[in-house]
Amino acid sequence: MAAIELDGVTKRFEEHEGLVDTLRRSPSDVVTAVDSLSFTVEDGEVFGFLGPNGAGKSTTINMLLDFVRPTSGSVRVLGFDAQSESVEVRKRTGVLPEGYDVYDRLTGREHLEFAIESKEADDDPDEILGRVGLSQEDADRRAGGYSKGMAQRLALGMALVGNPDLLILDEPSSGLDPAGAKEMRDIVREEAARGATVFFSSHVLGQVEAVCDRVGILRNGALIAEDTIDGLREQMQGEAVLRIDVVGDVELGVVEAVEGVSSATADGDTLVVSCTDDAKTRVITAIEESGATVSDFETDAASLEDIFLAYTEAEPTEVTA
Numbered sequence: 523m524a525a526i527e528l529d530g531v532t533k534r535f536e537e538h539e540g541l542v543d544t545l546r547r548s549p550s551d552v553v554t555a556v557d558s559l560s561f562t563v564e565d566g567e568v569f570g571f572l573g574p575n576g577a578g579k580s581t582t583i584n585m586l587l588d589f590v591r592p593t594s595g596s597v598r599v600l601g602f603d604a605q606s607e608s609v610e611v612r613k614r615t616g617v618l619p620e621g622y623d624v625y626d627r628l629t630g631r632e633h634l635e636f637a638i639e640s641k642e643a644d645d646d647p648d649e650i651l652g653r654v655g656l657s658q659e660d661a662d663r664r665a666g667g668y669s670k671g672m673a674q675r676l677a678l679g680m681a682l683v684g685n686p687d688l689l690i691l692d693e694p695s696s697g698l699d700p701a702g703a704k705e706m707r708d709i710v711r712e713e714a715a716r717g718a719t720v721f722f723s724s725h726v727l728g729q730v731e732a733v734c735d736r737v738g739i740l741r742n743g744a745l746i747a748e749d750t751i752d753g754l755r756e757q758m759q760g761e762a763v764l765r766i767d768v769v770g771d772v773e774l775g776v777v778e779a780v781e782g783v784s785s786a787t788a789d790g791d792t793l794v795v796s797c798t799d800d801a802k803t804r805v806i807t808a809i810e811e812s813g814a815t816v817s818d819f820e821t822d823a824a825s826l827e828d829i830f831l832a833y834t835e836a837e838p839t840e841v842t843a
């Protein structure tokens with residue numbers, strides 16, 4: 523059984539649903555947040571859900587949980603219809619929403635107790651708090667005084683209550699220090715090892731690369747790529763990632779204008795350029811002609827970040843999934 527199944531799902535936000543000033547909106551302001559989206563996440567997979575800001579990720583997640591209803595198409599979660607059987611879905615799903623707000627007056631332990639009661643689970647709150655790196659002392663404090671990372675750990679703990687079949691994690695490493703981010707990755711792996719499906723949405727591509735079996739890249743509400751990271755790397759064959767050490771200033775626009783370049787970013791004195799294999803020489807020449815000197819360069823295997831930029835920044839006609 524597939525854990526998540528979207529079939530031809532479209533979501534248009536009409537004027538009356540808008541969060542923005544409805545009085546100033548016209549029918550042309552209707553936003554298509556998700557556009558004929560179809561994909562499947564298999565049971566037990568750790569699936570990375572990526573896309574630039576405004577791509578439609580939160581809208582998709584909200585449709586899985588019936589917080590937002592699709593304009594058309596069908597959404598099934600854990601074998602249930604996301605709309606008519608949303609209670610069944612929520613019972614079996616643990617959610618870490620983006621930017622979770624804690625209840626200021628409740629302690630960390632009380633948050634867990636509340637989640638355990640709501641899910642009719644029999645977890646030990648202290649065991650879960652320990653798992654997400656909150657001490658007994660933290661557990662007794664009111665969450666209103668928690669740091670951002672502590673609140674994020676607490677929210678992750680609440681998502682783990684009841685050993686859910688599906689974990690939906692929206693930006694789970696937000697606010698976490700490096701140790702916290704590693705603990706979060708370990709928890710994702712442990713949850714996958716016990717058989718849970720993990721749907722993981724994040725802009726922190728290193729985290730996604732470290733834990734996900736497969737990723738989907740969303741752009742303008744449609745999936746433009748869906749594969750394992752190695753598979754996406756193979757699809758990008760012919761695409762090189764150049765790391766170029768430069769002495770002197772180079773405008774990124776000079777490099778971006780070179781034929782065959784899909785993205786160029788600066789990392790200190792190093793330029794990181796994704797381009798077709800045959801564009802490498804043209805890139806070096808363009809940098810030297812702009813007055814800077816190339817002191818060294820190397821070609822890398824594409825990281826998930828390189829792949830993401832190549833897919834999301836290229837003209838839609840240039841890259842196909």
Ligand SMILES: Nc1ncnc2c1ncn2[C@@H]1O[C@H](COP(=O)(O)OP(=O)(O)OP(=O)(O)O)[C@@H](O)[C@H]1O
Pocket residue numbers: 535539540541542553554555573574575576577578579580581582
């Ligand atoms: N309630 C709403 N009313 C009107 N438009 C909305 C609403 N919710 C989302 N949108 C629009 O739908 C599009 C997709 O938004 P969504 O929040 O799903 O993107 P996202 O991929 O989660 O972005 P981010 O990475 O910035 O969180 C955007 O154009 C957004 O403005």
